[in-house]
Amino acid sequence: MSIIMNGKEIAQEIHASNLEQVERLIEQGIQPKMAFIRVGDDPASKGYHRSAIKKAENNNIECDSFVYPADVDADEFFKDYAKINERSDIHGILVLRPLPEHLSYEKISQEIDPDKDVDGMSPFNIGKTFAPKPTDFVPITPMSVMRMLEHYEINVKGKEVVVVGHSLVVGRPLSMLLVDKGATVTICHIDTKDTKAHTQKADVLVTATGKKWLITKDHVKEGAVVVDVGTSYEVDGKVYGDVFFDEVEPIASYINPVPGGIGSITSEILSERVIYSASKGVEG
Numbered sequence: 001m002s003i004i005m006n007g008k009e010i011a012q013e014i015h016a017s018n019l020e021q022v023e024r025l026i027e028q029g030i031q032p033k034m035a036f037i038r039v040g041d042d043p044a045s046k047g048y049h050r051s052a053i054k055k056a057e058n059n060n061i062e063c064d065s066f067v068y069p070a071d072v073d074a075d076e077f078f079k080d081y082a083k084i085n086e087r088s089d090i091h092g093i094l095v096l097r098p099l100p101e102h103l104s105y106e107k108i109s110q111e112i113d114p115d116k117d118v119d120g121m122s123p124f125n126i127g128k129t130f131a132p133k134p135t136d137f138v139p140i141t142p143m144s145v146m147r148m149l150e151h152y153e154i155n156v157k158g159k160e161v162v163v164v165g166h167s168l169v170v171g172r173p174l175s176m177l178l179v180d181k182g183a184t185v186t187i188c189h190i191d192t193k194d195t196k197a198h199t200q201k202a203d204v205l206v207t208a209t210g211k212k213w214l215i216t217k218d219h220v221k222e223g224a225v226v227v228d229v230g231t232s233y234e235v236d237g238k239v240y241g242d243v244f245f246d247e248v249e250p251i252a253s254y255i256n257p258v259p260g261g262i263g264s265i266t267s268e269i270l271s272e273r274v275i276y277s278a279s280k281g282v283e284g
């Protein structure tokens with residue numbers, strides 16, 4: 001039997017505080033506003049886009065969406081992108097991933113205004129993940145994982161933590177946040193020879209690959225904390241995690257379901273970061 005970590009409950013707590021802060025900003029004449037930029041129709045990207053707009057609007061944050069076809073002309077895209085970055089009414093910009101190959105990720109991440117870069121993609125903000133402060137724009141999904149661990153008072157200091165997945169948006173920045181809290185971190189990825197050999201030793205196992213049911217009971221040590229960040233949108237329209245929940249749940253000490261786990265916190269923290277960005281430079 002394990003404790004089921006409830007992302008929705010944590011999201012609700014953050015929501016209450018978000019609403020209150022937006023109300024205060026609006027009283028001061030500031031309407032928080034964010035821009036979503038999406039290229040193409042990747043299901044996970046669309047899923048996040050949809051739930052993030054819903055959460056932002058529930059927080060009275062205005063949203064503008066800029067959606068382009070996967071074959072958008074690069075010059076046209078970058079012209080628009082510069083304009084969006086310059087708009088003084090927009091406090092936060094989220095560029096949804098994945099992006100098509102003909103749009104240089106390097107250029108997109110270098111040209112985002114670091115002060116509006118709520119998902120921490122610019123090289124400047126990535127640098128901040130190495131010594132993160134609460135005010136820094138570090139990627140939101142890793143922040144959500146840390147928030148979930150904190151909520152359940154899971155201290156990673158001195159623990160063996162294994163992160164499966166080395167993406168720029170989750171695995172790599174999350175590893176830095178964990179190291180900052182004193183964890184010993186191993187990152188497994190597509191070229192790791194024997195992932196199981198590593199995960200079996202984990203006190204805390206975090207998985208962020210987007211491969212449905214990759215992690216079975218054979219990967220997990222008895223009593224481990226299991227954090228499932230994976231969100232695979234399958235053709236049946238359902239969302240699946242990386243973890244084969246029914247099999248792993250009985251041996252884990254703490255585990256989160258998908259949906260209802262990290263994803264539900266992520267969209268609410270995105271709102272929180274936009275509010276923070278809008279409140280920068282405001283007195284009191």
Ligand SMILES: Nc1nc(=O)c2c([nH]1)NC[C@@H]1CN(c3ccc(C(=O)N[C@@H](CCC(=O)O)C(=O)O)cc3)C=[N+]21
Pocket residue numbers: 044045047048051052094095096097098119140141169231239258259260261262263264266267
């Ligand atoms: N720049 C960038 N940053 C990201 O963090 C990022 C991204 N691009 N591209 C797509 C993936 C995917 N992702 C999700 C976030 C929340 C839910 C979410 O809200 N999930 C709900 C379920 C939603 C539903 O039912 O559709 C839940 O798990 O409870 C899903 C997926 C963030 N990603």
